Amino acid sequence: MTYAYLGPEGTFTQTALRRLLPTVPPDREPAHRPFPSVAAALEAALRGECDAAVVPLENSVRGVVPATMDQLASAKMHINAEVEVPVSFALMAAEGDVEEVTVVHSHPHALGQCEDWLRTRLPGARTRTAASTAAAAREVAEAGLPGHAAIAAAPAAGLYGLRILATGLGREAGAVTRFVSVAPRWSHPARTARERTSLLVSLGAAGPDLVPDVLNEFRTLGIALSWIQSWPTGRALGSYHLFLDVDGHIDTRPLRLAMAAVEARGLEVRFLGSYPRWSAAAG
Amino acid sequence: MTYAYLGPEGTFTQTALRRLLPTVPPDREPAHRPFPSVAAALEAALRGECDAAVVPLENSVRGVVPATMDQLASAKMHINAEVEVPVSFALMAAEGDVEEVTVVHSHPHALGQCEDWLRTRLPGARTRTAASTAAAAREVAEAGLPGHAAIAAAPAAGLYGLRILATGLGREAGAVTRFVSVAPRWSHPARTARERTSLLVSLGAAGPDLVPDVLNEFRTLGIALSWIQSWPTGRALGSYHLFLDVDGHIDTRPLRLAMAAVEARGLEVRFLGSYPRWSAAAG
Known part of the structure; x- marks a missing residue:
């Protein structure tokens, strides 16, 4: 593998x-x-x-x-x-203190999560995107420019020879x-007691107004919903895919019946995978 | 104003x-x-x-x-x-051709929408975030560095004295x-024939599994849904707010009844606003 x-x-x-x-x-x-x-x-x-x-x-x-x-x-x-x-973010640089930082490098998602901290502690600093948090740390280490720092996971500092200037930059501690x-292929992962199945429903021209119908097909069969997320198809505003995570395995009769019922409404349902639901205890 | x-x-x-x-x-x-x-x-x-x-x-x-x-x-x-x-994106610079561009400045959302174009046409170029697309154009114009370009709306080129090198960078033409x-306050905008109401439902500890119940309260009363979007509360994975746009005005009985029914389930429903639904004809 x-x-x-x-x-x-x-x-x-x-x-x-x-x-x-x-x-x-x-x-x-x-x-x-x-x-x-x-x-x-x-x-x-x-x-x-x-x-x-x-x-x-x-x-x-x-x-x-x-x-x-x-x-x-x-x-x-x-x-x-x-x-x-x-996910816990640290500010790291080759040298200097937090107050001397003028340019902060990181991945856009990380910069977003640290927006509040940056606005409060480094209001004058500019931000630059990197392809990843670790790439930002590596770039800051290689360039060696004074005033440049990276936001990354704390272990990245050790890997790239940087010093940690501040920790806990993210808005939420948890x-x-x-x-x-x-x-490309579903690998039939070994089944456990806690299965989750991910599905993608294409809502078609009727759009979000069909969401209650789709969800009711699962609900009627006693299938619990743990994630629902709209994602634009890209064609127009109002045109969406619906990502759904439901409890249970694809090889169970209620889930197959629910999917068939949604398909009977003329909607496309794609099976993304059944896999063990993450639990902190397992990690 | x-x-x-x-x-x-x-x-x-x-x-x-x-x-x-x-x-x-x-x-x-x-x-x-x-x-x-x-x-x-x-x-x-x-x-x-x-x-x-x-x-x-x-x-x-x-x-x-x-x-x-x-x-x-x-x-x-x-x-x-x-x-x-x-939203249509153009690549603009002080001078030079597309092939000479080595650093591309723009807003992260714009860089994301132009990812495919950048990977194909400028695979070696680095990206730098700016606070907005127009800020990127202004920065590129002010710095005057060779090889630097901005992705912004075409009119920004004229405003900041840049030349357009390429247009139609976004993944979807439409x-x-x-x-x-x-x-802070709802301004009671003048009512039209096409009203939309935005609501924010806090799902609480039960999480996404309550979504079908929430949506059914609107459906039962014949209220059409035009937007549904989960947004994390920030507290934990699985803890969400639900943004809903429904057809109709807050001062109509079915909508008020539906909101009361959701509240009767112990969920918080916040009224964000009723306002005329955008139509291209009106613009």
Whole structure:
């Protein structure tokens, strides 16, 4: 198994990958290959250059990750595993103090989560996007410019020889990101007592007004809903896909009946995957 | 009336503001005040420094705008008007050709929408975030560095003395952004035949599994749903607010009954605003 991930070393995605590994059979030694963006990692898995990609799907503060939602909606990809990773941001630089920082590098999602801290503590600083938090740390280390700092996971400081200037930059102390392992084929992961199934419903021309009908098909059959997320099809405002996570496995009769009932309404339902629901205890 | 908007001159938000003005009574001459970020514009309205803020809410390609969703969910703000603006991106620089561009400046949302174009046409180029598309154009013009270009609305090139190198960078030719005018108070905008009401339902501990119940309260009373969007509360994964746009005005009996029914389930329902639904014909 070769996993594509958003690199370089030291990203939150790499932490996610490490947490996922216990779920891989021990006789298949996994390899990791860093990619410069979520989209590039997903494409490597789609083209078969890697067996799977581990990518962020959703954060408890900033919502969904557009690049992942896009690819799940447009390409024929499946979800085979999920993992949650606590997300805590540190400011790091080669030298100096917080007050001397004039340019802050990081991934746009990280800059968004640290917006309040930056506005309060570094109101005059400019921000620059990097392809990942670890890429920002590496760039700051390599450039060695005074006043430049990166926002990244604390371990990135050690990896790239930077000093941590401040920690806890995120708005919420308990911020968490949910990552998924994505591949062209569904791998039939071993079943557990806590299964989750991800589905993608294309709402068609009727749009959001069909959502109650769709949800009622699951509800009638006693299937619990744990995630509902609209994602634009890109064609027009008001045209959406609906991402749904429901409890249970695709090989159970109620779930198959519910999907058939939605399809009988003329809507397309795509099966994204059934996989063990993440629990902190398992990690 | 003074409107706060994401500046400087030449942003898509300024176009939105211009389109909204016909809805302002002619005896109240509106003024515009540019702010460096969506969050700063919203805060100016919240603190009363401006009467309202015009901010992007949702794009047909990249989904919702986190800064706006955050503020609507956390502050006691209301929506008094909406407007849609077609979003078309151009690459602009002081001199040179597309092939000579090595650094591309723009707003993260714009960089996201132009990701495919950048990967194909400028795979080696680095990206740098600016506070807005127009701010990127202004910065590129002021710095005058060879190889630097901005992605912005075509009119920004004229405003800042740049030359357009390429147009149509966005993934979808028909991309549209929906902007809203937001203020601490609901202004009772004049009623039309096409009313929309925006609501925010806090799902509480039961989470997404309550969504079918919430939606059924509106459906039972014949109220059509035109937008449904989950937004994290920030407390934990699985904890969401639900943004709903429904057809009709808050001063109609079915809508008030539906809201009361949702509240009777112990959920908080916040009224964000009733306002004329945008139609391209009106613009």
